[in-house]
Amino acid sequence: RRKEQLCSKDSLVKILRWHFRYPDFRGMQLEAIQAVLSGRDCFCLMPTGGGKSMCYQIPALAKTGIVLVVCPLIALMENQVMALKEKGIAAEFLSSTKTADAKNKIHEDLDSGKPSTRLLYVTPELIATPGFMSKLKKIYSRGLLSLIAIDEAHCISSWGHDFRPSYRKLSTLRSHLPDVPILALTATAVPKVQKDVVDSLQMQNALMLKTSFNRPNIYYEVRYKDLLEDAYADLSDTLKSMGDVCAIIYCLERSMCDDLSAHLSQNGISCAAYHAGLNNKMRTSVLDDWISSKTKVVVATVAFGKDVRIVCHFNIPKSMEAFYQESGRAGRDQLPSTSLLYYGVDDRKKMEFILRNSGSKKSQSSNSQEESTRMSLTAFNQMLEYCEGSGCRRKRILESFGEQVTASLCGKTCDSCRFPNLVARNLEDLTAACSLRQKGGSRVFITSSTDAIVGEQLSEFWNRDEEASGSEEDISDLDDGNEVVNNLARSKGQSRLGVNEKLDLLQRAEEKYYRNENTNKQRNKVDKNAISDTLRGA
Numbered sequence: 001r002r003k004e005q006l007c008s009k010d011s012l013v014k015i016l017r018w019h020f021r022y023p024d025f026r027g028m029q030l031e032a033i034q035a036v037l038s039g040r041d042c043f044c045l046m047p048t049g050g051g052k053s054m055c056y057q058i059p060a061l062a063k064t065g066i067v068l069v070v071c072p073l074i075a076l077m078e079n080q081v082m083a084l085k086e087k088g089i090a091a092e093f094l095s096s097t098k099t100a101d102a103k104n105k106i107h108e109d110l111d112s113g114k115p116s117t118r119l120l121y122v123t124p125e126l127i128a129t130p131g132f133m134s135k136l137k138k139i140y141s142r143g144l145l146s147l148i149a150i151d152e153a154h155c156i157s158s159w160g161h162d163f164r165p166s167y168r169k170l171s172t173l174r175s176h177l178p179d180v181p182i183l184a185l186t187a188t189a190v191p192k193v194q195k196d197v198v199d200s201l202q203m204q205n206a207l208m209l210k211t212s213f214n215r216p217n218i219y220y221e222v223r224y225k226d227l228l229e230d231a232y233a234d235l236s237d238t239l240k241s242m243g244d245v246c247a248i249i250y251c252l253e254r255s256m257c258d259d260l261s262a263h264l265s266q267n268g269i270s271c272a273a274y275h276a277g278l279n280n281k282m283r284t285s286v287l288d289d290w291i292s293s294k295t296k297v298v299v300a301t302v303a304f305g306k307d308v309r310i311v312c313h314f315n316i317p318k319s320m321e322a323f324y325q326e327s328g329r330a331g332r333d334q335l336p337s338t339s340l341l342y343y344g345v346d347d348r349k350k351m352e353f354i355l356r357n358s359g360s361k362k363s364q365s366s367n368s369q370e371e372s373t374r375m376s377l378t379a380f381n382q383m384l385e386y387c388e389g390s391g392c393r394r395k396r397i398l399e400s401f402g403e404q405v406t407a408s409l410c411g412k413t414c415d416s417c418r419f420p421n422l423v424a425r426n427l428e429d430l431t432a433a434c435s436l437r438q439k440g441g442s443r444v445f446i447t448s449s450t451d452a453i454v455g456e457q458l459s460e461f462w463n464r465d466e467e468a469s470g471s472e473e474d475i476s477d478l479d480d481g482n483e484v485v486n487n488l489a490r491s492k493g494q495s496r497l498g499v500n501e502k503l504d505l506l507q508r509a510e511e512k513y514y515r516n517e518n519t520n521k522q523r524n525k526v527d528k529n530a531i532s533d534t535l536r537g538a
């Protein structure tokens with residue numbers, strides 16, 4: 001009976017409101033909390049920002065005993081403990097950064113029969129030390145260990161993008177502390193990683209809670225680039241047409257960050273580069289300017305946190321997980337946002353080269369080296385399928401995380417669903433470009449929404465379309481794509497056309513053209529294999 005009372009929704013909501021001032025639980029928080037309070041293991045998959053920490057903070061307040069929280073980063077522990085203390089909740093962390101005095105105090109409390117600490121945060125390294133494990137066992141034998149929460153649990157899996165050897169040691173927790181429920185929490189898990197986490201931690205009959213990874217307010221788009229300068233111009237146009245928005249642009253290399261940032265700045269965009277090559281002072285000043293919105297766009301090689309309207313990958317990311325995490329920084333405030341990825345054939349080759357050769361640096365046996373190379377290539381292939389496939393982008397993302405997706409989920413919130421013909425033709429162009437390049441062709445292909453290209457394509461449709469009429473016909477006489485688009489803008493009383501306006505125009509012209517030509521079906525049949533084959537031959 002006591003247990004039932006403990007787990008009732010009413011009493012848990014009361015705790016939430018009292019301590020955290022939130023009106024109600026979100027997503028699957030309540031299910032997770034009820035599971036662990038009833039003594040059951042639980043695997044909790046929630047996107048970043050989903051509210052994972054509440055899933056172990058509430059149990060710490062609902063039940064006597066200590067909740068042990070394993071956390072990979074000292075900074076993270078510090079933050080959480082500070083926030084809890086501000087709310088009057090007794091939380092502590094043990095790390096190498098603490099003074100001996102401070103540590104002693106915590107240990108004294110833990111050794112007492114009635115510890116006041118509700119939550120104890122530790123690193124996985126500490127768990128691995130024999131001294132600490134015997135301390136845990138002592139607390140456990142007194143019935144004072146109520147839950148073990150493992151944050152960023154995907155770090156335990158060598159399949160994940162963020163494997164940490166120290167996490168492996170956590171597999172001994174179950175045998176040393178058999179009756180304590182384990183709560184594994186992560187925002188990143190492909191099905192293989194999930195299984196790995198559950199197996200490694202020896203979780204039993206775990207309640208598997210998974211929140212959908214869908215980010216409905218992000219519009220997904222891939223553009224194909226050839227010449228760097230064209231892609232620079234395209235990106236610069238895109239940013240300008242979106243207005244003065246905040247953006248992150250991810251690049252693979254520092255030199256490209258500097259280069260691209262300089263280019264964007266020259267075009268009047270408030271922009272800075274951010275990477276490990278800058279000295280501390282520079283980095284802090286870039287960060288400060290960005291947080292205070294003095295700088296709107298940051299071109300970076302590394303993660304960068306703040307709410308933005310558009311995340312752009314100027315090079316192909318190394319895995320779907322990395323892509324999801326990074327693009328997910330767009331639209332955290334739930335407002336409409338964009339993920340734009342530039343795909344370059346050269347980038348693909350470069351990344352494949354890097355992945356094939358990165359294993360050799362690690363001190364591993366050649367077998368496990370091969371294995372890890374194979375794994376990173378598999379992960380990269382998934383990313384390529386996203387770029388080179390003609391289907392819905394959102395569907396591909398979600399399916400790569402093991403979610404079942406209905407055809408109607410996306411609506412028209414990715415380029416593929418919104419402009420199927422355009423995407424299909426882009427892919428055709430890409431294939432053609434690859435084979436032409438093999439034959440020694442140089443500048444063969446760019447697909448983007450720059451005025452020049454959109455204009456060229458528009459007039460191409462209109463020229464070939466006998467039914468073209470009115471202003472469209474006049475404009476179709478122009479050779480220069482820039483002029484075509486400028487005239488169109490002028491005829492609408494605008495100084496320039498937005499990206500979406502251009503794409504809409506293209507789609508209409510294209511649909512009309514193909515309706516006339518009756519080749520719609522044929523066009524839609526773009527085969528990804530054709531691209532891969534061509535590339536492989538290259």
Ligand code: ADP
Binds near residue numbers: 048049053
């Ligand atoms: P995660 O660890 O999943 O990235 P956090 O635990 O840091 O997410 O929570 C993200 C934010 O959401 C925090 O500011 C947290 O206080 C807030 N939050 C968590 N649960 C709720 C809730 N039930 N209602 C409102 N806000 C919540």
Ligand code: ZN
Binds near residue numbers: 394412418
């Ligand atoms: Zn779609």
